[in-house]
Amino acid sequence: MYFEIVDHLNTVLAETISTLTPETPFDAASCTFVATKDTTHGDLTTNAAMVLAKTLKKNPREIAAMFQEKLTASPHVEKVMIAGPGFINIRLSGTVLIDTLKSILKEKEHYGRSFRFSGKKALVEFVSANPTGPLHVGHVRGAVVGDTTAELLRAVGYEVTREYYYNDAGVQMQMLGRSVQARYRQLFGVDSPLPENGYKGDYIRYIAAGLKSSRGDSLLREEKWEPFTEYAADVLMNIIMDDLRRLRVLFDATFSERSLHTSGAVARTLKQLAEKGATYEQDGAIWLRTTDHGDEKDRVLVKSDGEPTYVTPDIAYHCDKYDRGFDLLVNVMGHDHHSQVERVKTALRIFGHNLDRLQYLLNQMVSIQREGEKVKLSTREGQFMTLAEMVDELGADVTRYFFAQRSYKAQMIFDWDLAKKQSMDNPVYYLQYVHARACSMEEKAIERGIGVSPAMEFDTSILMGEKERLLLLKLFYYPSFVSDAAERFETQLIPTYLEDLAKMFHTYYQAQRVLDQDDPAGSLARFHLVLAIRQVMRNGLGLLRVNAPERM
């Protein structure tokens, strides 16, 4: 409904603009209708007249008047008002709002979804933590941002793949294997110290104990670290995926770094870069000429010991993503990997890949405020706050909501005490309460013999009161928020919208009796409105993968 109406109005706008400016080419796309911020200014507004003022050398209000007739003729428009310096404000016809209500009740969970990107494929890569330990708070933010973004993209028509890239090769994995090996030997009383910079966490002992119970002492004479790495990585990947599942994050695919080595993709990438003259050899290492693309120094692709650096398989991985034919590639990772991004992009540019298809979402750091105390978290320091602990203490709903609520770009202070509260102070419960309250009203309605009319027959004039009208208008805007959130990769637009809607609903509930024994016609009409609000709340929470309980 929203896009249908706004597209129609924008077309009228564009046509009128082209008749007004037949000589001068004018970008009509820059003049569109948007929702008003202040309801006293009508429902939709455009600044077209003011933008055109310079080109036409006329007073904006005078220009606005030239649009008025055409717009008034639209069946979707009740009234056109010219206000302020030259805004064209539109009040939508009641039919539009009633049709919105009907389509919500008809489309149900599909309301708000669109087909703007139907037929397009998107890959969202996120979390991608190495299997060297359990996930911590920093990963949770990436997990929520990535998963919610994926869900938003799906809501606007993309066929989405969620992928987890993990480094099961390299020095860190060797360290993991050797740490487990040491703990394993200790279990048999062998004096075997942890390697320098080895992993000290208790989970290493846990993994070693698991190995002992499944393999006995059969690995005691094993000198190589690889079997230990393989086993530990396997265990840790399972733990990671279990934790993520508890956060309601499910991946469609994992992609192993080692597979890029064994398949020859890394070697092929290096060869192709060399053929393009983008690399050279010096001091026994192979360098990428990133300085040709604005870097301050060239970067090493292959170390003098013959081992590739981290960036090399990452380049091969991204080439693989391009080869798989996605229309959109989204990468969610910590902002501390920023310099890495430029190197990958440089290589992709050398290969001639279209960087417009690649979108990095670099989320900033999270710190936790708990009982007034600020706990800073970083990968290097020992982590006492893991994903599992968060979900245990706060639940998936609260954990997800708190991260989705904020822009990924800004550093975030996670208010643990607020998140912990199961009260009205906590926005999650505030939203869920809308849903529960509406469900409770439905029960009451059924008791009183009020049911949804399949033919949508109810007295629509009752919903044209100003309070009801504003609620309908809010529901009308919902698809635009979904669309904006997806296109701009801004998850927080959804919580912002839902909190607005919740506020309006609770206010309405307080001010207006919905189910009134003395007013059956009014009760029926308002009941339909409540059901529509409940549906949108459920859909919005669904995008965030937050539960909408029927009872609280």
Place this chain on the structure above:
RNA sequence: GCGCCCAUAGCUCAGUCGGAUAGAGCAACUGCCUUCUAAGCAGUGGGUCGCAGGUUCGAGUCCUGCUGGGCGCGCCA
């Protein structure tokens, strides 16, 4: 030194990507349950949108320069 991000109410943050009188929640204060859930509602106080310029009809939003904070800048990942 260079790069990226941030700076909005006492605190945590929004601000629909240049619009009209800058918002919400928390905290503080005052009211409202015999009713469809008070996990709620209504109201009060609280601001030089870090600073200084610039762009234009119009700037919290865009540009430049500062200040302050975070992160990065490795033949680590």
